[in-house]
Amino acid sequence: MSSLSLFLTVFLTGIVLVVAGLGIAILLAPKSFNLQKGEPYECGIITHGTSWMQFKAGYYLYAILYLMFDVETIFLFPWATIVRDLGYQGLYSILFFIVILGLGLAYAWKKNVLKWD
């Protein structure tokens, strides 16, 4: 039962904190209206056209490929710090991992993902 009351306390405290924070902000904050505040970029060039337009899928595919090598780095760094302790088994494992990632890149290459036209 004590855990339930603890949970209730935490839960209610959370609600009270959020509601109080927002409520006090609404009550106390000075209100002013300005047309420029509604713009997406308050400073800089005036936007024109609609934002519901198509853009090139190539950006997305490039980002995915970059992400792939980010993940590779995340795995390579911990491996590199203890490379001596792991010995040859660690070396083979990481080589296998890199080959699998390379296969992914090769597939993307073969599918003309890297061609920007």
Place this chain on the structure above:
Amino acid sequence: MYAIITISIVAIIVLFLGAIQKKTPLLPIIFVGLPVAFIINLLGWNQSIHYYNEMYIADNFSIAFNAVLIFTTLLVFIFAPVYYKPVKRPLEDIYALILFALIGALTMTGFGNILMLFVGIETMSLSLYILAGSKKFDPNSNEAAMKYFLTGSFASGFLLFGIALIYGACGSMNLETIKEFVVAHHNNIPAMLNIGLLLVAIGMTFKIGAAPFHFWAPDVYEGSPTLITTFMATVGKVAAIAAFFRLMSSSFSDMESSWVVTLTIFAIATILIGNLSAFYQDNVKRMFAYSGIAHAGYMLIAIIALKQQAAGVLLLYSISYTIATITAFAVLILVREETGTFSINAFKGLAKHNPTEAFAMTIAMLSLAGIPPLVGFAAKYNLFIAAIEQGHLPLVIVAIVGSMISVYYYIRPVVAMYFNLPSATSAIDSSSNYKKQIFLAAFLMIVLGLIPGVIINLI
């Protein structure tokens, strides 16, 4: 474990053969690779090997379910040439994604660490999100993929948050260690563990499509390409329910009091919502989505009535649901090819032209409804007996009422096939492979209905 590696290699080979524009060897490689993986999987029987610091456990439970999943995927691939006949390009991406989803499913049944469960679920779900939208120029398919992706990633978030809370409470994600923690703190389970378990349960009930987290299923099942719907409704559901069962039985069976009531309410709601909504559907594909929801409710009963025996009963129920659903979808794909619609009217007079297909569909429908002597009856009977022994009588009464409602909508296509005059269409010609597969499924449904004990006592 080695089955997973085999399937990965097959998937990568398929992917690269497609990339160099080789179309013909794709399916033969899969038809060799999957049976090999099936046999490799069965070789580990009774050995219970633990891999990678208990990350993956190949015990009899996971081997039996993996066998079901691999066999089901093989059946799905048998329909692929018929379903994708009009498509001219190599379909390596779709085939490879189905295989990757299968790898995720195999990981889910044998996890020994909750992180591995999450990895498996994500591997399967991400492949399924793409597959749902694989009919690129069909707005319905795009809509299905979008809905599935948004709601599914939301559910994954719940699951991950729950895993974090469980880790916070127990200090480990290993199933064995969590069980030791639960046994040691039997009298004062921390609230964090209860909340974490509830969030994980929400994530899992979403993945199996149980109420109140079922809302995505009808739209996604209807919009996706029919072959993918077949895969989703069988492999996806069975893998998720097996993973849920494994999690509950191996870690949380000693704190039943904190989740049995919740899951009982979930199961009752699922059975009623699934059956009552299926009642009103004229679209057969959508009807199967609701029927799948209802069956998810029945399978939840196996988790609620946890006991040693329940694993075997769940296995039998999964097999019965899988075979019947896949047969029904096979006939549905054929009918759709011919008439261009999923409406129940498309089935009118099918028995005149195609007696084999009509017979197989009838067997599948009766098995899903639970009519003896088919396997669906044996599965439901054993499930209800197990639940009554554990004292869940009200739940079983609701389940039986739901089962009676379901007879109506399962019989509707049968009535349309046998008692209505055929519409103007001529006979649908199906390949002999297709007929063999349908025969095999109907045969299995009858034989397993006669000897259900073989399956139940297996694990």
